[in-house]
Amino acid sequence: EVQLVQSGAEVKKPGESLKISCKGSGYSFTSYWIGWVRQMPGKGLEWMGIIYPGDSDTRYSPSFQGQVTISADKSISTAYLQWSSLKASDTAMYYCVRHTSDAFDIWGQGTMVTVSS
């Protein structure tokens, strides 16, 4: 079965760092782009960026460039989304997605990140 399994919910304080993960299985992890999508509480979906695990080519939405870092470790079929200094406004559900050339066909279960003092 093709699936993306994300790490568990996180509760952090403003200013702390965080790295969440997304492990792919059931397909060739290095052959598909992996992306990240944010959903703030009660709000819509926002595309953040993508990485190609085969060569680590990474692209960001202009809205998220410089705010987060996307990386991947192809040896363990895992992609990451990280923050160096969290803000309260980073509180959201984060989904990883498998990109085909024209859509996001597989979604992870989501990782809830709560940032609160």
Next chain:
Amino acid sequence: QSALTQPRSVSGSPGQSVTISCTGTSSDVGGYNYVSWYQQHPGKAPKLMIYDVSKRPSGVPDRFSGSKSGNTASLTISGLQAEDEADYYCCSYAGSYTLWVFGGGTKLTVL
């Protein structure tokens, strides 16, 4: 404000048809045939329903169909069922700088 404009809500009775619009520009919806639609039930991850404007992934009922005219894409759900009640999001490729943009989402209520 989202890059693509969707109605906040639509509704229909069981068995009826509803259409959800997704309006963009010539730089996204109008410029590429890479429009996709996602269904999200409360507390769940989104699910791909339509890709490449009008193609259905395996397992998606043929009650779901997509189309595009100019800068506006549409998702039509025919023969509405209670299980179709969910939020629906459109998404489009928007070129090599912005890459991908979502609509603000539409809440479908089955009366």
